[in-house]
Each structure stands twice: as structure tokens, then as C-alpha cells.
Amino acid sequence: MTPQLxxxxxxxxxxxxxxKELGIVAKVERDRAYVDPNPSVAEHLLAKIGVEGDDEEDYLVTEDMLESVGDEIRLRGDI
Incomplete structure (x- = not known):
């Protein structure tokens, strides 16, 4: 079963x-996560309290790229 975002x-x-750490989830929209590869301290803290945001550096992760979702999000090795 594919993990859900x-x-x-x-x-x-x-x-x-x-x-290897790739960044943090900045925003989730329509089963897609926007990952910030270089979050500032402020962005990290805002994300922890649930404030979503995005910027031009963010990259897209879709559910079919996921291996697991738990305390962290692990991507599959074959993407």
C-alpha cells in the first residue's frame, strides 16, 4: 500500500x-509534498507549528516516490 501524504x-x-537528509516538508497539496532543501531556522520552526509555505527552491515529492511515512519521510531507492 502506498503511504499517504x-x-x-x-x-x-x-x-x-x-x-541522507534532503530537506523538510514545507507544504502538502493534493497528495504532493513540497520539500525545502535549505530551510532557514525560521522556516523550520514555522513548519513545526504547522504553518505551510513554499518558495522557488522547493521540489516536489509525490506519493509514488515514498517508501514510508512516519517520524520522517523516506523515499524509495528506485526513483
Whole structure:
């Protein structure tokens, strides 16, 4: 079963299949996460309290790219 993305994922760390940190979820919209690869301290804190945001650096992660969603979001190794 494919993991689902919800607004609860805002602020979570996104890692690749090898455990490398890729950024934090800045925003979730229509089952897609927008990941900020270089969050500032302010952006990190705002995301932790549920304030969504996005900017031109963010990249898109879709549900079919996910291995698991828990305390952190892990991407599949074959993407």
C-alpha cells in the first residue's frame, strides 16, 4: 500500500533510501509534498507549528516516490 501524504507531514524531514537528509516538508497539496532543501531556522520552526509555505527552491515529492511515512519521510531507492 502506498503511504499517504497529509498536512500532518509539514515540518517532517525527508530522507533518501540511504538515509541522507534532503530537506523538510514545507507544504502538502493534493497528495504532493513540497520539500525545502535549505530551510532557514525560521522556516523550520514555522513548519513545526504547522504553518505551510513554499518558495522557488522547493521540489516536489509525490506519493509514488515514498517508501514510508512516519517520524520522517523516506523515499524509495528506485526513483
Amino acid at each position: 497529509t498536512d500532518d507531514e509539514v515540518g517532517k524531514t525527508v530522507i533518501d533510501a540511504e538515509g
